[in-house]
Amino acid sequence: MRRTWPHLWLLLGVLVFATPIYITLIGSTHDASTIGRGDVPLLPGPHTVENYTAAWVSGGSGRFTVTPASRMLLNSTIMALCIAVGKIVISLLSAYAVVFFRFPGRMIAFWTIFMTLMLPVEVRIIPTYQVIVSLDLFNSMAGLTIPLIASATATLLFRQFFLTIPEEYVEAAKMDGAGPMRFFRDILLPLSVTNIAALFVILFIYGWNQYLWPLLVVNDRSLETIVVGLAKMIGTGDAQNEWNVIMAMAVLALLPPVAVVIFMQRWFLKGLTETEK
Amino acid sequence: MASLEVSGLTKSFGATHVLHGIDLAVEDGEMIVIVGASGCGKSTLLRIVAGLETASSGSIRIAGREVAALEPAERDIAMVFQNYALYPHMTVEQNMAYGLKIRGLPKPEIARRVAEAAGLLGIEPLLTRRPRQLSGGQRQRVAMGRAIVREPKLFLFDEPLSNLDAKLRVQMRAEIRRLQRRLGVTSLFVTHDQTEAMTLGDRLVVMHAGHAAQIATPMEIWARPADTYVAGFIGSPAMNFLEGTLAEGGQAVALKAGPVLRFADGPRAGGEGMPVTIGIRPEHVEVAEGGIALPLDLVEPLGSETVLHGRLPGGEALVVKLGGPAPDAGSLPVAFPAPALHVFDGATGKRLDP
Numbered sequence: 015m016r017r018t019w020p021h022l023w024l025l026l027g028v029l030v031f032a033t034p035i036y037i038t039l040i041g042s043t044h045d046a047s048t049i050g051r052g053d054v055p056l057l058p059g060p061h062t063v064e065n066y067t068a069a070w071v072s073g074g075s076g077r078f079t080v081t082p083a084s085r086m087l088l089n090s091t092i093m094a095l096c097i098a099v100g101k102i103v104i105s106l107l108s109a110y111a112v113v114f115f116r117f118p119g120r121m122i123a124f125w126t127i128f129m130t131l132m133l134p135v136e137v138r139i140i141p142t143y144q145v146i147v148s149l150d151l152f153n154s155m156a157g158l159t160i161p162l163i164a165s166a167t168a169t170l171l172f173r174q175f176f177l178t179i180p181e182e183y184v185e186a187a188k189m190d191g192a193g194p195m196r197f198f199r200d201i202l203l204p205l206s207v208t209n210i211a212a213l214f215v216i217l218f219i220y221g222w223n224q225y226l227w228p229l230l231v232v233n234d235r236s237l238e239t240i241v242v243g244l245a246k247m248i249g250t251g252d253a254q255n256e257w258n259v260i261m262a263m264a265v266l267a268l269l270p271p272v273a274v275v276i277f278m279q280r281w282f283l284k285g286l287t288e289t290e291k
Numbered sequence: 292m293a294s295l296e297v298s299g300l301t302k303s304f305g306a307t308h309v310l311h312g313i314d315l316a317v318e319d320g321e322m323i324v325i326v327g328a329s330g331c332g333k334s335t336l337l338r339i340v341a342g343l344e345t346a347s348s349g350s351i352r353i354a355g356r357e358v359a360a361l362e363p364a365e366r367d368i369a370m371v372f373q374n375y376a377l378y379p380h381m382t383v384e385q386n387m388a389y390g391l392k393i394r395g396l397p398k399p400e401i402a403r404r405v406a407e408a409a410g411l412l413g414i415e416p417l418l419t420r421r422p423r424q425l426s427g428g429q430r431q432r433v434a435m436g437r438a439i440v441r442e443p444k445l446f447l448f449d450e451p452l453s454n455l456d457a458k459l460r461v462q463m464r465a466e467i468r469r470l471q472r473r474l475g476v477t478s479l480f481v482t483h484d485q486t487e488a489m490t491l492g493d494r495l496v497v498m499h500a501g502h503a504a505q506i507a508t509p510m511e512i513w514a515r516p517a518d519t520y521v522a523g524f525i526g527s528p529a530m531n532f533l534e535g536t537l538a539e540g541g542q543a544v545a546l547k548a549g550p551v552l553r554f555a556d557g558p559r560a561g562g563e564g565m566p567v568t569i570g571i572r573p574e575h576v577e578v579a580e581g582g583i584a585l586p587l588d589l590v591e592p593l594g595s596e597t598v599l600h601g602r603l604p605g606g607e608a609l610v611v612k613l614g615g616p617a618p619d620a621g622s623l624p625v626a627f628p629a630p631a632l633h634v635f636d637g638a639t640g641k642r643l644d645p
Contacts, residue, residue: 182376185343190390191364200389204380 035268041261042066049257061258069262073243080247083266086240090222091270093158093239097221098214100163105213106206109172110198114184124173131166135227146231153234162227168213175209176202211281219271240267293354293444293477294319295340300349302335309335311501312349320475322468324492326482328524331498334449337481341370341447354444364390369438370447374454375430377422377437384418387437401440408439411470428459435467439474446471446478452487464490485525489513497521515633519640522570522633528598528610531576533569534637537561544569544634548603549583555629557645566637573598573612575631582624585609590617599623 041049044059073080111117112124135142142161151157179202187197203210228239238246244267247260275282295317302310309332317323325333338344340351342363351359358366377386384405391401409415412432422430431451438446448467452460468491471478482488488495489509497504497512497520505517509525516522522530535544538551541558544567545551552569559567589600597617603609611625634643 180374180376182372182374183378185341185363186370186372186376186378188343188363189341189368189370191362191393192389196393201378201380 038261038264041257042265044258046254046256046258049261050254065258065262066266069259069266073247073259073263081235081238081243083240083243083263085236086238086243087266087270089155089237090239090241090267092155093224093228094218094221094270096155096159097162097224098217100159101165101168101217102210102213104163105165105168105172106203106210108169109176110202112169113173113176114194127166127169129166130164131170135162139226139230142227143230151231153232153237155237157231158228158237158239159221162221162224165217168217171213172206172209175206179205208281211278215274215278215282218274222271294352295445295477295479296350296352297336297340298350300336300339300351301347302332302339302344303347309501310339310346313503315496315503315506317477317479320477321493322471322478322480322491323494323496324480324482324488325496325498326485326488326524327498329483332501333481333483333496333498336498337447337449337479340445340479341368342366364393366445367443368445368447369441369443370449371434371438371451373450375422375434375451377430377433379422382419382421383414383425383433383436386422386433387440390437390441404440404442405436408436411439412436427455428463431455431463435470439470444477446476448478448480448482450482451480452482453484460487467491485527489525495525497524499524515642516570517642519568519570519635522635526572528573528612530570530572530633531609532635533571533603533607533609535567535569536637537563537565537567544632548605548607550627552627552632553629554632554634554645559634559643559645561636561643567643568635568637568640569627570633570635571627571631573610574614575628576609576611577626577628578611578613578618578623579626580624582626584622585611585625586622587620592617 037054040055040058042065043062044055045061045065048055048059069083071082071084073082073086108123108127112120112127146152146157146161149157151160183201184197187201192200223241224239225241225245228242229245232238232242240263244260244263247263248255295315297313297315300310300313301308313336315323325336327333335344339346342358342361346359349359350357353366353368363370377383378389381389387405387408388401391404396404405418406415409418412435414429414432414436417425417429417433422433425433434451451467452463455463464487467480480487480491482491492509494506494508495512496506499520505512505521507515507517512521512525516525516530519532523532533546533548535546537543537559538545539553540563541561543551543553546569561567583603585599585601585603587599587601591598591600595614597613597615599611599613599617601609601611601623609625611623635641636643
């Protein structure tokens, strides 16, 4: 009997989280007029295939131009991968430099990186935009990803992890004749694998969910990401929203992050809870 | 296999002087144990020889070659660390082979050396395991193996036994000694444990506050300690020190506790009444009729022997070790046989010989 209340609470939590997703899923199986009438159906309808086909191939029934989901998913995937991988590579290297090397300006470098934590993307968005335009990176994948790659959070995380690595490994590697890059590759990277995996999941989702920056820096439809595209489909004003296609598109937009989480889950949990030592 | 010569080695961290000019010559195949309390500079000395720290001044020659400017890997040495420092993500085999791989040795040669070292240490069944699946003693062996495969000119041991339990430590100690004799590799071994030092070393370097207080064979250090620090550090229980002054023209000492003792080996230089410190090991104190009465305040029976603690008239503490069960008395008459006395300068603590 003591277990009843906790279970009820959990159930309530699951309901709160799952209901919107369920409604989206159901909505993507009906035709436009059903949802347009304001009904909220709770059982699947017969239009699943045509809704998803419409979303995937053309992005809508053609009354106004929308980028197809296939294109946008590809863009989003490339962008999220570039951001996640780029952030990890840069943070690993900068944390390595800050922790294992003594050079003039080391602490200044560290604090400079640290201070950028206080400036979120939104605050520095205008100067960043100016820089990207000046560098002629407007409307390009490079312009989309590079400003989002520099990352203080990940650098900090790797720094903390590197600090826990015993000095004796460094010394043993020196005795073995491993140079700095060799030590990085043969010893530090393998020890960081679980941390890298955990960070990859977080950063992939961070990249995937970017909205403001892609909205600003890209107006070429062929580079549009799914989060931006999804928002653009809603509320164009003079035409009725195709809610059925929008919901199908939303479901499609959910799939890659979910896949990443499921695929990396084992590593992810390991990375957050234990260190290999 | 090679000799090691350290001369005029000093080290300072800012204004703190850690080593004040160490001179040490290690012969080919010799096992030298550097022993001292924590903070005496013994680890720093080892790390400078290893190349993990740089000396402030002085020279280090391995097999006649000056190595002070070389990287650790170029010095042709191998080191066993206190926490073993085995790479956790590599198997035992990979751990042992890593240094050889970097040096670019051919694969069959690496395999041969690893197999040979594994055979020598009896760790063949462990080769595919990872360090975390090994016990302390096994890790210790692997760390030794990693040093052996390099076939270095010099082995360095940085307190490698301090993380093992007492029983295993004794066992590994004997094993290291046997192995070192068999391989004949010149070795430096750092420890704070005097038993380890006495049993392992061909010669000991007793370090005290950045100086080498004495460099000699274990028995010589035990029989003729150079100063009161060495005398008190080596031997267990520690040597007793009694205050006194020279008497009879340097032929004898008048102890603060009362009696006047004649030296067995001749007069000491120094004026009548010069303060001296007399050292006598607990096992050399005799129980004799007519001796000074020693009231006992603590009796420690150890089975084959008994350690007694008491205070002499005048308040000085005295420890006596008897080879047998404790006498059933609250007080004991003790005597100090002349041949067992060590005489030290009362001011500087240096040994005074006739």
